[in-house]
Amino acid sequence: MIKTVSTTPYKDQKPGTSGLRKKVPVFAQENYAENFIQSIFDNLEGFEGKTLVIGGDGRYYNREVIQKALKMAAAAGFGKVMVGKGGILSTPAASHIIRKYGAFGGIVLSASHNPGGPTEDFGIKYNIGNGGPAPEKITDAIFARTQVIDSYKTLDVADIDLDGIGSFDLAGMVVEVIDPVTDYADLMETLFDFAAIRGLIASGFRVVIDSMSAVTGPYAVEILEKRLGAAKGSVRNEIPLPDFGHHHPDPNLVHAKALYDDVMSPEGPDFGAASDGDGDRNMVVGKGMFVTPSDSLAVIAANATLAPGYASGIAGIARSMPTSAAADRVAEKLGIGMYETPTGWKYFGNLMDAGKVTVCGEESFGTGSSHVREKDGLWAVLFWLNIVAARKESVKDIVTKHWAEYGRNYYSRHDYEEVDTQAANGLVANLRDKLATLPGQTFGDLTVESADDFAYLDPVDGSVSKNQGIRILFKGGSRVVFRLSGTGTSGATLRLYVERYEPDASRHAIETQAALADLIAVADEIAEIKARTGRDAPTVIT
Ligand code: G1P
Numbered sequence: 346m347i348k349t350v351s352t353t354p355y356k357d358q359k360p361g362t363s364g365l366r367k368k369v370p371v372f373a374q375e376n377y378a379e380n381f382i383q384s385i386f387d388n389l390e391g392f393e394g395k396t397l398v399i400g401g402d403g404r405y406y407n408r409e410v411i412q413k414a415l416k417m418a419a420a421a422g423f424g425k426v427m428v429g430k431g432g433i434l435s436t437p438a439a440s441h442i443i444r445k446y447g448a449f450g451g452i453v454l455s456a457s458h459n460p461g462g463p464t465e466d467f468g469i470k471y472n473i474g475n476g477g478p479a480p481e482k483i484t485d486a487i488f489a490r491t492q493v494i495d496s497y498k499t500l501d502v503a504d505i506d507l508d509g510i511g512s513f514d515l516a517g518m519v520v521e522v523i524d525p526v527t528d529y530a531d532l533m534e535t536l537f538d539f540a541a542i543r544g545l546i547a548s549g550f551r552v553v554i555d556s557m558s559a560v561t562g563p564y565a566v567e568i569l570e571k572r573l574g575a576a577k578g579s580v581r582n583e584i585p586l587p588d589f590g591h592h593h594p595d596p597n598l599v600h601a602k603a604l605y606d607d608v609m610s611p612e613g614p615d616f617g618a619a620s621d622g623d624g625d626r627n628m629v630v631g632k633g634m635f636v637t638p639s640d641s642l643a644v645i646a647a648n649a650t651l652a653p654g655y656a657s658g659i660a661g662i663a664r665s666m667p668t669s670a671a672a673d674r675v676a677e678k679l680g681i682g683m684y685e686t687p688t689g690w691k692y693f694g695n696l697m698d699a700g701k702v703t704v705c706g707e708e709s710f711g712t713g714s715s716h717v718r719e720k721d722g723l724w725a726v727l728f729w730l731n732i733v734a735a736r737k738e739s740v741k742d743i744v745t746k747h748w749a750e751y752g753r754n755y756y757s758r759h760d761y762e763e764v765d766t767q768a769a770n771g772l773v774a775n776l777r778d779k780l781a782t783l784p785g786q787t788f789g790d791l792t793v794e795s796a797d798d799f800a801y802l803d804p805v806d807g808s809v810s811k812n813q814g815i816r817i818l819f820k821g822g823s824r825v826v827f828r829l830s831g832t833g834t835s836g837a838t839l840r841l842y843v844e845r846y847e848p849d850a851s852r853h854a855i856e857t858q859a860a861l862a863d864l865i866a867v868a869d870e871i872a873e874i875k876a877r878t879g880r881d882a883p884t885v886i887t
């Protein structure tokens with residue numbers, strides 16, 4: 346029943362920050378998905394008879410690619426595939442399933458926070474046996490294979506029914522369709538004080554979660570409404586839709602604005618949270634206080650021992666380079682290790698496997714810990730609820746006190762989306778050329794202390810990742826960072842990250858953009874953003 350299909354390479358299958366992401370019509374080209382999946386399998390050794398986990402965020406084209414992947418896994422010789430019912434697994438749940446059942450690896454189908462639909466985005470990512478995204482060494486090898494692939498193996502059989510729990514035989518391989526939610530929800534109960542959170546909610550503390558018509562709906566309903574007792578309807582947009590109801594499933598102040606406005610209104614809920622397409626991102630809003638992802642990491646780290654799963658303390662903290670240094674001060678105080686990695690969750694895996702870090706975070710609404718090897722949206726939300734329940738203080742009080750103790754890192758990211766690729770590359774090249782001459786130069790009150798193109802030496806496996814973002818650091822701890830997105834699917838996206846450290850508590854209530862205005866102006870002066878992109882203003886400010 347196994348058939349070998351001859352194919353020709355596609356030149357554009359280079360995985361980015363988080364797997365291969367393209368528009369659906371690109372993925373729908375003949376053999377396009379098959380070429381990439383076979384290129385993954387061709388780089389694996391010793392998987393025969395072992396288990397593969399497959400699941401996705403339910404977006405348009407998810408079901409089609411799952412059927413392809415199932416047949417190809419059987420043809421390749423896997424012993425078993427565990428797949429979420431309806432083809433659904435949130436990214437953190439997929440990571441957990443891989444770890445819990447000792448699977449060889451997993452295929453996660455998602456384009457994360459990018460929109461879904463017939464002309465929108467799709468993605469394929471390979472995760473290794475630790476549950477985390479494949480490291481660069483593997484993604485590079487997969488890309489190399491896509492460039493020469495000439496055939497793939499599949500089965501000539503009918504599609505498998507994924508809409509009921511149960512086991513099926515697929516040419517000698519077992520397909521186990523599992524409930525996507527239970528294992529994950531059970532894991533959360535082992536990490537957090539559900540009784541305390543239940544008590545908080547029962548006392549009248551109103552929590553809402555916006556699942557943005559994406560994958561976390563069923564997870565949030567099970568955990569928040571069923572296990573924690575929140576009122577029915579506390580989870581909004583809870584049904585995953587293939588096009589996310591035309592939402593842009595990215596939890597930030599632009600795309601989750603309705604939720605933000607609701608929590609900020611006097612009669613609105615006390616606590617609001619949102620997550621993205623595949624459930625690994627989170628946004629946390631308390632009454633009168635939006636928590637920046639960088640601050641969220643710092644507060645979670647500083648209060649970690651309040652959660653039962655972290656009661657004995659955390660081993661260390663890691664953050665991506667553009668993420669603010671708020672967590673660094675917590676690590677310093679706790680006397681634990683602090684690691685600064687390139688952008689993308691795949692760099693945290695080695696540090697967690699080696700026991701060097703417990704919590705990790707990125708400024709892009711990503712927080713997580715070594716309970717899985719992906720960032721985890723609902724985990725972060727539950728951590729916050731656990732902290733609020735234990736401290737019996739509002740989110741606003743918790744954050745304000747944190748700043749008073751550690752100082753505040755004002756922080757913002759400005760994205761210039763769908764910029765002309767050549768213009769974006771030119772802007773970065775020009776910055777690189779200037780790096781050597783910047784130190785010592787002054788711009789108003791700001792003096793450049795150092796400037797470089799960030800490179801990372803992985804302390805665990807010794808690998809080096811270069812060109813990970815241009816950093817311009819000023820005296821006093823302020824900085825601007827520039828990098829091009831590795832997840833976009835059309836044109837280039839320039840990201841400008843701006844940070845100012847303010848130790849003085851009497852200056853902690855300034856509006857963020859105002860607090861950063863001089864740095865933003867200097868960033869434009871040095872990088873010539875407006876002139877080179879032809880844009881007056883960023884597309885998205887977070
Ligand atoms: C973006 C974020 C990055 C995150 C990635 C996947 O990547 O900036 O922090 O890990 O999405 O969610 P970028 O588009 O910047 O390459």
Ligand code: ZN
Nearest residue numbers: 457458623625
């Ligand atoms: Zn995501």
